[in-house]
Amino acid sequence: MSAGEHYLGQVQAALGEAVAASMAHGLLVLEVEPGQVLPLVRRLKDEFGFDMFLDVTAVDWPQRRPRFDVVWHFYSTTAFVRVRVKARVEEADPTVDTLVPLYGSAGYMERECHEMYGILFRGNDDLRPLLLYEGFVGHPLRKDYDKHGEQPLVPYREVKP
Amino acid sequence: MTAAKPAQPPAPRGAFEYLTTRKDEFVGWARKFSLFPYPFVTACCAMEFMSVSSTLYDTDRFGAALPRFTPRQSDLLMVVGTVSHKQAPILRKVYEQMCEPKWVMAFGVCATSGGFYDNYAALQGIDKIIPVDVYIPGCPPRPEMVIDAIMQLQDKIASERHPIINKEF
Secondary structure: OOHHHHHHHHHHHHHHHHOEEEEEOOEEEEEEOHHHHHHHHHHHHHOOOOOEEEEEEEEEOOOOOOOEEEEEEEEOOOOOOEEEEEEEEOOOOOEEEOOOOOOOOHHHHHHHHHHHHOOEEEOOOOOOOOOOOOOOOOOOOOOOOOOOOOOOOOOOOOOOO | OOOOOOOOOOOOOOOOOOOOOOHHHHHHHHHHOOOOEEEEEOOOHHHHHHHHHOOOOOHHHHOOOOOOOOHHHOOEEEEEOOOEOOOHHHHHHHHHHOOOOOEEEEEOHHHHHOOOOOOOOEOOOHHHOOOOOEEEOOOOOOHHHHHHHHHHHHHHHHHOOOOOOOOOO
16 A cells, blocks of 8 residues: 555544545545535545645536536645545535635636536635636536537628529 | 940830730739738648648748738638538628628638538538638648639639729729
């Protein structure tokens, strides 16, 4: 067992039975309810030194209820290990708490996750489109979005036969 | 006190005192060797554009090497790379800023048809929004293909009408 896995084992033991934990690809995977994300991440940052926010994204399971996984990754720059946090949210209320108060860099990634999957981050007031443009309807990385559902901003030319 | 010099013989009336040509051919000949390109570069085809512009392939041989970094001074719009729907209004505005006469080259398969970006985000060919004179397929195109396209565009310019004052002249 490497030093990193040893450290993750200690984190898992400290978190106790309240958090569903497992190991995958050398990461500690923690699955919690959406409301528990903010306290858990605050503990991970303050007690266990996961001081770097790597990513937030979502996974769309069209046949499953709840439909979406929201997935965060954090990195410890002292123990050199990663941790993954997952929460399931319903399509009707795809809301989780923002992590901008803890990690400033979360803002852009929450904007991207919001436009691509329609996840709402409670407390993040700046969820404008980042890669898409104003007026774009829908969330293109959801599986029910048409691959060719283009929304042109410039009217197409009339091609003479 | 100087001796009078013998009168110079009159200048020979050579065959080349004047030439006749047709206006469209003359203007087309002038225009086809003074293409000022505006590179609208968005993606990796730019590497190939640099290659074809620089010493080894040297588009200056065709009078098409000096990029103007404002569309208002250029007459060849080279669209080099993928154009997304978010980028399309910018391309349209750049095209509208160019003065007549103007020509457009779709450089690479993405500008030609969207290429393998067959999805909602990419414009499926710039000819959906602006007219295109010459298409270069390839991902990226070989420099020889670009040179061939420039020569084909020169042939097109040389053979087309060049109204100067208005469409009637």
